[in-house]
Amino acid sequence: MIAFDNVAYSYGGGELLSDITLRLAPGSFHFLTGPSGAGKSTFLKLCYAELLPTAGRVTIFDREVRSIGRDDVARMRRRIGVVHQDCQFLDHLPLATNVTLPLTVSGRDSPAQDLTDLLGWVGLAHLADALPPSLSGGERQRAAVARAVIMGPDVILADEPTGNLDWELSLRLLTLLVELNRMGKTIVIATHDMNLIRNAKQQVAARVLRIKNRHIQLAGADL
Amino acid sequence: MIRDLLADLTTHDRQADRVVPPTGHTAWLTAFTAGAMTFLAVFALALSLAAGRLADRWSEALARTSTVRISAPPDQAAAQTQAVLDLLATTPGIASARALTDEEQRALLEPWFGPDLPVDALPIPRLVELVEEGEGYDGEGLRQRLSAEAPGAVLDDHTRWRQPLAVAAGRLRLLGLASIVLILATMAAMITLAANASLAANAQVIRVLRLVGARDSYIARAFVRRFTLRALTGAAAGAVAGMLGIAFLPSADAAGGFLTGLAFQGAGWLWPLLLPPLAGVVAFTATRIAALRKLKDLP
Ligand SMILES: Nc1ncnc2c1ncn2[C@@H]1O[C@H](COP(=O)(O)OP(=O)(O)OP(=O)(O)O)[C@@H](O)[C@H]1O
Ligand SMILES: [Mg+2]
Numbered sequence: 190m191i192a193f194d195n196v197a198y199s200y201g202g203g204e205l206l207s208d209i210t211l212r213l214a215p216g217s218f219h220f221l222t223g224p225s226g227a228g229k230s231t232f233l234k235l236c237y238a239e240l241l242p243t244a245g246r247v248t249i250f251d252r253e254v255r256s257i258g259r260d261d262v263a264r265m266r267r268r269i270g271v272v273h274q275d276c277q278f279l280d281h282l283p284l285a286t287n288v289t290l291p292l293t294v295s296g297r298d299s300p301a302q303d304l305t306d307l308l309g310w311v312g313l314a315h316l317a318d319a320l321p322p323s324l325s326g327g328e329r330q331r332a333a334v335a336r337a338v339i340m341g342p343d344v345i346l347a348d349e350p351t352g353n354l355d356w357e358l359s360l361r362l363l364t365l366l367v368e369l370n371r372m373g374k375t376i377v378i379a380t381h382d383m384n385l386i387r388n389a390k391q392q393v394a395a396r397v398l399r400i401k402n403r404h405i406q407l408a409g410a411d412l
Numbered sequence: 413m414i415r416d417l418l419a420d421l422t423t424h425d426r427q428a429d430r431v432v433p434p435t436g437h438t439a440w441l442t443a444f445t446a447g448a449m450t451f452l453a454v455f456a457l458a459l460s461l462a463a464g465r466l467a468d469r470w471s472e473a474l475a476r477t478s479t480v481r482i483s484a485p486p487d488q489a490a491a492q493t494q495a496v497l498d499l500l501a502t503t504p505g506i507a508s509a510r511a512l513t514d515e516e517q518r519a520l521l522e523p524w525f526g527p528d529l530p531v532d533a534l535p536i537p538r539l540v541e542l543v544e545e546g547e548g549y550d551g552e553g554l555r556q557r558l559s560a561e562a563p564g565a566v567l568d569d570h571t572r573w574r575q576p577l578a579v580a581a582g583r584l585r586l587l588g589l590a591s592i593v594l595i596l597a598t599m600a601a602m603i604t605l606a607a608n609a610s611l612a613a614n615a616q617v618i619r620v621l622r623l624v625g626a627r628d629s630y631i632a633r634a635f636v637r638r639f640t641l642r643a644l645t646g647a648a649a650g651a652v653a654g655m656l657g658i659a660f661l662p663s664a665d666a667a668g669g670f671l672t673g674l675a676f677q678g679a680g681w682l683w684p685l686l687l688p689p690l691a692g693v694v695a696f697t698a699t700r701i702a703a704l705r706k707l708k709d710l711p
Contacts, residue, residue: 266623266625
């Protein structure tokens, strides 16, 4: 699905990520951990081509990112659902419209029932008409998850999706992602929450990637 | 290009319009600019058309006839007149030529010298009137041949005083057209500025749209459609105002001048109606170029 070959990234100063080589196989389930500022969000941004590597090759759906035209980048992003750390909503549009935005911009209809079900599932049915700035952090995060999955994407990248959620809601969200993984979706979750990772490992064969000293290592039994 | 424009304007995609938040003042500025510029363009157009009519009239009316004046000693007058007539008959571009009769010459001079002028007794030059056809004759060539055949003959083709006026009127027409081009270019520049301001103000919106998989053309369309419709509306109002202004110019035909001749004539009233669509095309192009250029730099 997504492959990194000797990838490095720097925002202009020193390298933040160096010599990263890894493959996110179809249907795999990964957690991404590491201290704050280690580059978790940066790694995810490389995965959907918001950032281009400063060295090495990133391949998404078998195409090298630098060789993908702008329209194809857009089409590629429709196959990748992203929960951004800062959510990224259009603040002037109600929540329901924000959640269906990926469908709108790709010219697809959003079946009203699907939307209601999805919003109900993340516990936001009553807030469908609210504007994003009026929502709590957890509500925004759940809405972001709903938007990430509404297109039925092949890959879901979630950046701290449970950061503002209580344990019960976190588990509920994890269950949704595990279900999607069982349907064959590739999942990557950046998180600090070790309890969440332990819980997930009981349900799926999740692997844990850790960013340490600019490199990404596979963390094993050391949890 | 035109197909894109029509597609963008007719696709009724309310969602696509709403993804960009409404922007009060740039909307108003665009409509106002388009309106004011179109208003000015209507006058430039009227000026240009009127100057064109003037140029045509001056050259048409005077170009068709000329005279040859023969001042020769009395004993040679008849011979030279005949020589001139023969020469003119074989000159290409001349339909006919004939010597004025004594009565006609007397009639011409009567206002100045009274009815009893003894034409025969005075050394009055003989006049030959010629009528052009087609492209007209070659003035310089004819002059040379005349001086060879009939030394006393002088061609008076009116061009000495007609030419500068016709040229001036022609220039005026060009100036009017140039003004329209400048006005449209100014409109394009101002709409580009407004579009850039709007794009900058909506940078975060554009970012989000890109992230959820919107193509550049989709994002651009939301802006282009908005600016084109505003420019169309403003330009339509400006054109109507300009046409009303011209329709209500006092028609003081007695003063009979260029200013009162400024009104559009007949089908000429259709010309200013072209200005609003033209403004729409200008706005469409300017916004589209601005938007696509801006989007190219985003991830
Ligand atoms: N646009 C940017 N320009 C310059 N530096 C940046 C930019 N974005 C992030 N950084 C820096 O890169 C480093 C990694 O940022 P990143 O957001 O990837 O960290 P993270 O692992 O997601 O952290 P957190 O757990 O706090 O979300 C940080 O030191 C940050 O300051
Ligand atoms: Mg982060």
